[in-house]
Structure formats: structure tokens, C-alpha cells
Amino acid sequence: MSTITFGITHSTLDTKGKLHSKKINECQRCKVVTDSFRHWLEETSRGKHEGGDAAWEEAKLKSYARSEMRLVEIQENLCSELKNHQDDCYSLSEEAESLLENWWFHEYQNNLDLYTWLCIENLQYCCPKNHYGESCTLCPHIKNNKICGGNGKCDGEGTRKGDGHCICKRGFTGIDCEECSYNFYNASNESCKPCHKACDGCQGDGVETCVKCAAGWTMNSGKCVDNNECLDLSLCKSNEYCINKEGTFACKLCDKTCKSCEGPGPSSCSSCSPDHVLWIGKCLDVKIQRDLLINCSMRIASYLCLVILVMFLYRKSKSLASLTVLIISLLIYYSETTSEKNVRQFAHILRIKSKVC
Known part of the structure; x- marks a missing residue:
């Protein structure tokens, strides 16, 4: 039988659309090709070809299953299903095209595994399991049918690379990976x-x-x-507070209203910037404090006058004094709630102005 040349060309994606994958060795490249070939072998296992040449193929080559037509179909689709290492697959499949044809027409019928025949025996990119190096030497560290105690792998195992020493899993050490690592x-x-x-x-x-x-x-x-590292007050900067963690600590910035603080948020300040004053853990703007004091002084003076008025009315009429007390109580409640609301609004306006400035 004459050699068949398929002349298959494969389009590649541009730089933006190209899939990026880690570089793989020759053995891995070969396995990618044989896995893809096996995939399309399964995809084309329909028994016969639904087309005009199917009868001719079955008559000439006895069955579609091992026909040239099926091989062409596999070759045309080879590597196309891959999302990773597609370029590696295309390049090696073209290099090994004649070998793939040889396996198909002469070895496939003998049920020879493609990976073993192509990658190990002919291209000699790979070694059998538990073998390594150029001559596919048996891995030396085998006990009870376990490589490296079952806790590692033989360097170069399955490839033509490596020196056969044990590469231990995390937590294991020693020549045969049978000891525990430090810690x-x-x-x-x-x-x-x-x-x-x-x-x-x-x-x-x-x-x-x-x-x-x-x-x-x-x-x-x-x-x-x-250890509670936060007991050492010098660990963090003056505008930071300390958080103790298991085995360590962390310094976090104080709220922007604080000069120094003991914890998160605006209510944990321990000192304030020059234009603010400390009040129950909070740093208030000096203007707000001044207005609060003026407002408070005026309200206290007003309440004293009202108390004197009630005492005067009480001498004249108890019922009139009681009614006056009720009215005054409502006025005080309204005055206090309104004052608190105004202070909050004023503070909010000052914050906005300070940000703008």
C-alpha cells in the first residue's frame, strides 16, 4: 500500500483569541495527541459512513471501522476539541502523521495501544508507569509495590527525564518519603x-x-x-489602633475624626486634632462645641425663669400652676428635641464644608 499524504492544514487563532496554557514536555505533548485521537475514534465509531462513498469503502476495505475514510475523518478533526495545548497537539500530530497512518493500517487491528506504540516504543518520548530516564529504568524506591512509600513520586516517572529520586508530597521527607517533615x-x-x-x-x-x-x-x-502584642503600645503609630490575632497582630487606621484612638469608628477617639475637642469618645468640631455651650446656657437661663414663674403662680392658684407646668414641660421637650436635631444638621453642614475646602 502506498503512503497517503493528507495535507491537512490547521487554522490558528490570532493573538487576542489564542488560548494560553503552560508549556508541556514531549511526553505530555504525545499524550495530548493520543488522547485526542482516541476521542475522535469514539466520535466516529458509527459502524458505517452515511455518504456516497460508504458502499465503495465497505466493499473495498471490508469495514468502515478500519477504513481510510474513517482515518481521514479523524485526522481532519484531530486536536480541534482541545481548549488547552492545541498548538502542541497540531504540531506533533503533523510530525507523527506517517506513524499514525502506520499504526492505523498495521497495528490497530492487533489491538496495540496507540499511546504505548507511538509515545513509548516509536517516538520514545515517554516511559511505562514506574519507569524513568532515557533507558526507561525501573524506579528504585519501591516497597510493598508502592513508589516512594506511596507518599511521593519518582522523579521523571513516565518520561525520558529525571534521575529517579523520590519527590515527596507536602509533609513527608526522607529517601523513600517515609518520614514526617519538620512541623x-x-x-x-x-x-x-x-x-x-x-x-x-x-x-x-x-x-x-x-x-x-x-x-x-x-x-x-x-x-x-x-501573646497579646497589643499590650505594647509602641507597636502601632499614633493614628492607629492595635488588633490582636493568633500569633500576630495588625495595626488599623483610626477614624479620620480622631488624632489617636483605642478602637474602630468615630466613638473610640482618645485625642483630637487642634480644631476638634473630645466629648465622650467623639471628636467634635470647635464651632459645634461653642454653639452647643451657647445654646445650652440660653436654655438653662430660660428654664430658670420658667421655674420662677411657676413658683409665683403656685402662690396664686395651684390649678393654674399645674396647667403651666404641663405647658412648660411640652415646650421644654420640643425645645430639646429640636435643638438636638439642629445640632446634628449643623454638624453635617460643617463636615461637608470641610470636605469642600
Whole structure:
């Protein structure tokens, strides 16, 4: 049979539409191609071709399943379904086009696995499982049929790269990955678990098993307890307040109305800027304070006059005095609520003006 040239061209996306993916090695490229080929092998497994040449194909090549027509259909769609590594797939499929044809016409019928035949035996980009390096050497660290104790992988395993040493999972160390890393402990199910964050080395779970304490923690009665760094007032700036956290701390800015503070919000001020005065944890504008004092003095003077008036009326008529007290009480209530509302509005106006200025 003569060699068939398909001459398939693949369009590529422009720079904006091109998919970005991590660079992969030769073995991974080959696996991408064989996986895509297997995908389209399944997509085209319909038994016969619904077209004008189907009868000719089945008569000449006995079945569509292993026909040239099916191979052409697979080749035309190869790599098109991929979202990642599509360019790698296209380039390698073109390089290995004659090998793919050879496998299709001569090896597929013998049920030879495409990945094994193409990637391991012919292109020699990959190695069988548990093998590594140029000669596909068996990984050396195998115990009880487990590579690296089941807690790692053989360097270069499955590829023609690497030196076969164990690359351990997080928490494991040693030549065979059978020991726990520092700050991990050996759990009952033969796994290594991380120590409590309070520990700098441990013998088990919890703060009671710490060998010594991590930074930000102190040993107390056999266990590590969190340090309250915020007791040191010099840690944060004058316009910041301290928040204690497990093993550490954080400095946060005070409210913009405060010069210094003891916590978040405008009600935690401990000192104010020169144009503000401290009042029950809040920094009030000096103008607001002055108006409050003037307003308060005027109201007190008015209330004293009203008290004198009631005392005078009481001597004349108790009923008239009682009615007067009721009216005065309503007036005082209205005056106080209105005054509070006006102060709030005035303060709001001053804040707006200060922002504009």
C-alpha cells in the first residue's frame, strides 16, 4: 500500500483569541495527541459512513471501522476539541502523521495501544508507569509495590527525564518519603499531619504537644498560648489602633475624626486634632462645641425663669400652676428635641464644608 499524504492544514487563532496554557514536555505533548485521537475514534465509531462513498469503502476495505475514510475523518478533526495545548497537539500530530497512518493500517487491528506504540516504543518520548530516564529504568524506591512509600513520586516517572529520586508530597521527607517533615507529626493512619500553628515542632495534635512555641506564642503550663502584642503600645503609630490575632497582630487606621484612638469608628477617639475637642469618645468640631455651650446656657437661663414663674403662680392658684407646668414641660421637650436635631444638621453642614475646602 502506498503512503497517503493528507495535507491537512490547521487554522490558528490570532493573538487576542489564542488560548494560553503552560508549556508541556514531549511526553505530555504525545499524550495530548493520543488522547485526542482516541476521542475522535469514539466520535466516529458509527459502524458505517452515511455518504456516497460508504458502499465503495465497505466493499473495498471490508469495514468502515478500519477504513481510510474513517482515518481521514479523524485526522481532519484531530486536536480541534482541545481548549488547552492545541498548538502542541497540531504540531506533533503533523510530525507523527506517517506513524499514525502506520499504526492505523498495521497495528490497530492487533489491538496495540496507540499511546504505548507511538509515545513509548516509536517516538520514545515517554516511559511505562514506574519507569524513568532515557533507558526507561525501573524506579528504585519501591516497597510493598508502592513508589516512594506511596507518599511521593519518582522523579521523571513516565518520561525520558529525571534521575529517579523520590519527590515527596507536602509533609513527608526522607529517601523513600517515609518520614514526617519538620512541623508535621506521624498520625495513627501512617500519614503526616501539620502541627498546630502555635507550635515550632510537635509530637502530636494540639497546642499541648508543641516541642517549642512558634513566634507570637509563649509556653504556659505545658501548652503554647497566644501573646497579646497589643499590650505594647509602641507597636502601632499614633493614628492607629492595635488588633490582636493568633500569633500576630495588625495595626488599623483610626477614624479620620480622631488624632489617636483605642478602637474602630468615630466613638473610640482618645485625642483630637487642634480644631476638634473630645466629648465622650467623639471628636467634635470647635464651632459645634461653642454653639452647643451657647445654646445650652440660653436654655438653662430660660428654664430658670420658667421655674420662677411657676413658683409665683403656685402662690396664686395651684390649678393654674399645674396647667403651666404641663405647658412648660411640652415646650421644654420640643425645645430639646429640636435643638438636638439642629445640632446634628449643623454638624453635617460643617463636615461637608470641610470636605469642600
